[in-house]
Amino acid sequence: QVQFVQSGAEVKKPGASVKVSCKASGYTLSSYAMHWVRQAPGQRLEWMGWINAGDGNTKYSQKFQGRVTITRDTSANTGYMELSSLRSEDTAVYYCARGGVTQAFDYWGQGTLVTVSS
Amino acid sequence: DIVMTQSPDSLAVSLGERATINCKSSQSVLYSSNNKNFLAWYQQKPGQPPKLLIYWASSRESGVPDRFSGSGSGTDFTLTISSLQAEDVAVYSCQQYYSAPVTFGQGTKLEI
Numbered sequence: 161q162v163q164f165v166q167s168g169a170e171v172k173k174p175g176a177s178v179k180v181s182c183k184a185s186g187y188t189l190s191s192y193a194m195h196w197v198r199q200a201p202g203q204r205l206e207w208m209g210w211i212n213a214g215d216g217n218t219k220y221s222q223k224f225q226g227r228v229t230i231t232r233d234t235s236a237n238t239g240y241m242e243l244s245s246l247r248s249e250d251t252a253v254y255y256c257a258r259g260g261v262t263q264a265f266d267y268w269g270q271g272t273l274v275t276v277s278s
Numbered sequence: 279d280i281v282m283t284q285s286p287d288s289l290a291v292s293l294g295e296r297a298t299i300n301c302k303s304s305q306s307v308l309y310s311s312n313n314k315n316f317l318a319w320y321q322q323k324p325g326q327p328p329k330l331l332i333y334w335a336s337s338r339e340s341g342v343p344d345r346f347s348g349s350g351s352g353t354d355f356t357l358t359i360s361s362l363q364a365e366d367v368a369v370y371s372c373q374q375y376y377s378a379p380v381t382f383g384q385g386t387k388l389e390i
């Protein structure tokens with residue numbers, strides 16, 4: 161069965177960077193898109209960007225352009241999301257999600273809490 | 279960006295009764311070449327990731343109970359739970375994946 165395991169919770173200081181990993185099992189990473197979505201406390205889900213895990217092409221939300229980098233390692237069947245220049249407003253749970261054949265997000269990771277605090 | 283607006287923000291329904299949640303997009307999410315609406319519904323319980331319920335506005339994801347149904351086209355959509363069960367207490371969000379950036383509604387909290 162398809163499953164994602166994300167890396168553990170992080171606490172970062174303002175201005176630092178964080179890199180979250182998302183290891184896929186039950187399917188070949190390169191066969192589907194991988195999206196990254198975050199959810200700040202009490203806020204709606206917010207899409208950050210996606211990667212075509214086959215060819216590595218990416219597209220980012222304009223809101224995060226220049227601060228976010230999404231990559232993948234097909235040999236490890238793992239995707240990554242790095243967010244730089246962190247500020248307190250980046251405190252959120254970060255999710256990876258698979259873009260299925262219908263393009264809806266059919267499987268999600270368990271989420272990684274990133275806390276930004278001085 | 280396409281803005282997704284849900285109504286109501288919260289909803290209390292008795293067990294066994296019908297629950298209806300609405301979602302409106304600021305522009306059409308109907309893709310004319312295949313006549314599909316790029317609109318999905320997700321269920322999210324506390325401490326859990328979202329779970330896909332409905333895609334293409336009205337297609338039920340595998341394993342989702344048939345009491346969940348989606349309808350609508352263009353800019354106006356509805357998620358209906360025909361007979362509310364206790365395990366349906368959650369936040370429900372709509373999502374458009376017609377164009378980047380993908381956007382979500384603010385969520386509707388469903389309670390008993």
